[in-house]
Every structure is written in C-alpha cells, then in structure tokens.
Amino acid sequence: MTQTSQGPATRAALPILLTVDDDPAVSRAVARDLRRRYGQDNRVVRAGSGAEALEALNEIKLRGGRVAAVLADYRMPEMDGIEFLEQAMDLFPRARRALLTAYADTDAAIAAINVVDVDHYLLKPWEPPEEKLYPVVDEMIASYLAEPDPEVVETKVVGHRWSAPSFAAREFLARNAVPYRWFSVDEPEGTRLLQAAGVDGSTLPVVVPPDGTPLVAPSTTELAGAVGLSTTPATDFYDLVVVGGGPAGLGAAVYGASEGLRTLLVEREATGGQAGQSSRIENYLGFPDGVSGSQLTDRARRQAARFGAEILTTRDVTRLRVNGPARVVSFGDGSEVAAHAVVVATGVSYRALDAPGVADLSGRGVYYGSASTEAEDCAGRDVFIVGGANSAGQAAVFFSRVAGSVTLLVRGETLERSMSHYLVEQLRGIGNVSVRLCTVVDEVHGDGHLEALTLRHVPSRTSEKVGGSHLFVFIGAQPRTDWLDGVLARDEHGFLLTGPDLLVDRRRPRGWALDRDPWPLESSTPGVFVAGDVRADSVKRVASAVGEGAMAVTLVHRYLGTP
C-alpha cells in the first residue's frame, strides 16, 4: 500500500479516502487530485489492486480508523471494482462508494451498480476535477459525515459475554487503567474486527491494541506488553525491590523513589491490589466525598512512576534468597533481580467459595471482588453478594445503582457485627437491597453462565432455589506466602512475622546474625521488610498499608546506613 498525505500523528484520526486502481498513472492522478482538495481534513490512501486495498482496509479497521469514501476502478485483474466494493462494504458499511469506469465499460458498470449498493460512478478521465470529480466526492464525504463511524482509538476487546478468558482480559485492562472498548462477538462490529484480524472467532478473546496488531487469547504478560505495560526489569540490581503493587507496595515505591532509591516494584496482576477493586473508599484521609479504589491507586501508580520507580506488571515473584549482602528475588520464569533491600507487600487474596458449580461458573456470572467491569451488564438484573464485611457492603451499594435487586447473603446473625455502622445505615436506606442473614450458598447452577443459586437458611435448614445472573463473593482473604516458607518466619495462618513478634523468650529468630533485634516491620531476614495486610496483626486498611509502605522505606534507609 502506498500512502499519501501523511502528516503528524494526529492525522491518523482523520477520515480516510481510499482509492484503488491497477494503473499506477491513474492511481497517482486520483490521489493527487483528492489530496489537493481534501488533504487538509482527510487522509488519502491509495492501493494498486483490490487485494492490496482490502489489506489496507483491514489494517485501518484494526487501528480504529474511519473510512469516509472508497473510489475503485471497475476493470482490475483478479478482483474487479464491484467485487472489491462488496467486500469493502463488509468492513466499512458506512463508507460511501464510487466506481471509476472507462467510457466503454459504462453499461456493464451501471448494470453491476444495480446489483451492489454503489453510490456513484465516475467516468475516466475526470478532467477538470472541479466539474467531474469534486462535486461527487463532496457529496460522498458530506453524506458520510452526516452519519460517521465512531472513532475507536483505544484497545479493542472482542469476546464472548459469558467467557471467563474474555472477562479476565477486560478485568486486567480495567485494573491497569488501560482504556479499552468491548465488542461482543455477536455484534456486527465485533464480527468485522474478527474479519479484519483474519480469525474465525473460535478462540476468544481477540485483543487489538491501538497499533492494530491483533492478539488471540493472549496471556496477561502478552497483553501487558502489547498495551505498553512494562514486564521486564531494565537492570538486574536495584537499591530496593518492592514485591506487590497494592497500597503498601505503591506507598513504598513512592517514598523509595522520591527519596532517591533505585526502586523496582513487581506486581503479579495489576497495581492497586484489593484497594483497586473497592468501588468506594469512604474513610481514606483527605477524601471527604470518598474515592473509588481504582482512582486512588491509579494516581499512586502514576506518582510512583513520576518519581522514577520502575513498575513491572504480570510478574509473579516466586522466590526470595539471600546472597551475601544482596537480596535476590526470582520470577516465575526463573529470571532474577537483586537489591540491597526488599519490601514484601503482597497483601491477601480472596478466599474461594466452596460450593458445587462455583469453579465452573467463575468469570461467567460468579466473580471474586466487585468486578466493576460487570456493572453495565447487571442493569435491571438480580445480583447476589456473599459476605458481611465492609467490602460486601460497598459492593451492594455500588450495584444497587444499576441492578434490579441486590441480595446480600450473610452467614452471621447480624450485619452490625461485621460491617461499619455507616454502611449498615446506608444499606437500610436503599430500596432494592435486601439482606438474608444466617444464609449460605449451597450450590450454583447454570449452563455456560450463572442462572440460579440454591440458598440454605442455616437455623431452619430450609433450602430455596432462586434465579440470579451475578454472584459477587467477598468472604475474607488469606495471605499467599507459601513461596516464603522456610525463608521468612510466618504465623500459623501464613502472615509474616516482623519486629518484636519475632522474639521468642527474647531470643532472636533462627539464623539472625546481626547484633541487634529486628526493627519494626523487619522480617526474620535482615534487610527484608514487610508492609500492609500480609504482615501478621496488621490493620487491614488502606491508610495503614500506605503508612507501613512509607515507614518501611525509612527503615530501608536506616538499614543501608543512609540518613
């Protein structure tokens, strides 16, 4: 494809005029005349054959461009203009279409025009263009602009509504604050994108980043790389490596980098951690009207990056070891980075709901956390939320704004025991929220997606099957610290012990070689600090996690012997 009228990057957003002719001289002449009159407000693209033009259209579709008009020569070898326009219509149905014909072909062309939906035909040569070409193209552009295609410059995700991998891709992009547009495989634009990508849709999702290179069922690491998230460390040695990108890790990264430490933050999924999934945090200092968790943590991520912290996503730290003065962390693929000091801020993960059917329908109606990407789809539907703590209460408030009904399923006898007073009061004032106490989920049902739940009222031992399309699970969380077994001291639940908690009968932890006790937040390995929810006896709050992240950095400085 030869492209003319190229200009600055912003020109990519202009509507495109595409012309295709197998005669290079004619092709150049059309492009020249079009460029002269329309080059300011349009991009002119020319191709030398139908196949080449279709390839260009596929690329334009994948990059989210808009095609205002297509001018095709009638008589071309292999694929004539009519055939080409027919196929072009499949990809860009709103683009206006014109056929260029020689005088001798007029009758054949007119006959063909009646068969396919072509707006105009133009006789070659069209001199002077002011009389014979521009009036027609003016009309084509005006008619297109009266009803143009929406411009889609962001990443496009084509998937199936009830598919766990499609859900995972959307969730990943949302949690990493990557703008994207969702297209169901059943809708026409979804089908067009698949056609442009040259795939049949049997494997989904198909993700098309702004550069237009389609990815079929990408792994999160592939997806991260394609949308510009960093996945590989820039170097192999840092002052500080922070493991975990929740509030505690982000806090450590902001303070570490802003105080001059070469800081690497490694996050397994998406920065933000649990807080990033909270629909509204009402009690974080400085936000009298509350703030959504994703907004808060997205700002923190940008702040850390602005101070120079390097942030890796989709990298799982699987091992920590001591190598002399260095602390070495390994990734799932066996690669390693080393640092003078490490902050472990790996938080906690949701506990799984143990009931038949849940595993199968996970991501297809059953979700862990608030899954804000699902909000739109909950409109008017019956939503169930399992859990009695603040996180479940926040989710109930959030979904009540769109759902037909929200039912909170609580194992305990009262809500007050597990949920903050302000939330209980808020829920009481919402008409479409109801609470079922002493109730557990016995089973979930559905063919391909959630359709019903069997609920059991524990005291009366009665069960009931109720219809529902969405179930959000908030039933507590546990630290995932198995990878630190035998490396750092943990309590019986897997939380990491720090500072004075490590002293047993005033004796320092086994293997501790320094002539001092572990500092607060310091683990059983000197130079490895722990911050946030993963720390034994920590306060499970955003503010305390951020505070511990900051405090850990102060201790890192002390450990490194710097002020």
Ligand SMILES: Cc1cc2nc3c(=O)[nH]c(=O)nc-3n(C[C@H](O)[C@H](O)[C@H](O)COP(=O)(O)OP(=O)(O)OC[C@H]3O[C@@H](n4cnc5c(N)ncnc54)[C@H](O)[C@@H]3O)c2cc1C
């Ligand atoms: C829905 C919900 C609502 C909440 N609402 C509030 C509220 O209103 N107010 C409040 O104060 N608190 C609230 N909380 C609690 C608060 O979010 C947590 O206390 C806080 O997020 C803890 O931060 P953290 O950084 O210690 O851990 P997390 O937020 O759990 O972050 C840990 C991060 O580490 C990553 N990680 C784990 N293991 C590894 C590994 N091996 N390698 C790399 N990365 C890893 C995880 O993917 C995660 O991103 C809420 C929690 C939830 C779930």
